[in-house]
Amino acid sequence: MEVIRMCVACRQRKPQKQLLRLVKLNNEIVVNSKQKLSGRGAYLCSDCINKVNTKHLSKIFKTNVSEENLEKIKEGMIDDKSAK
Numbered sequence: 001m002e003v004i005r006m007c008v009a010c011r012q013r014k015p016q017k018q019l020l021r022l023v024k025l026n027n028e029i030v031v032n033s034k035q036k037l038s039g040r041g042a043y044l045c046s047d048c049i050n051k052v053n054t055k056h057l058s059k060i061f062k063t064n065v066s067e068e069n070l071e072k073i074k075e076g077m078i079d080d081k082s083a084k
């Protein structure tokens, strides 16, 4: 059975495996792929990860997301994909 989650950016419902879980950890947004991290999490689809800007992310997580942080998220997404 597939788990369906909603992307917080485009609000489309997609299978969880097509989405990336982002978690706010120590005022930084990290990609939560391996273990379940607790904290404020949100699902974003890969399309939105590529399109999203820091302003939008800051709004979603109610924190100040830096350009650097966004770059890390994108890098993390690539790592996650190549690991499979």
Ligand SMILES: [Zn+2]
Binding pocket: 007, 008, 009, 010, 011, 012, 044, 045, 046, 047, 048
């Ligand atoms: Zn999306």
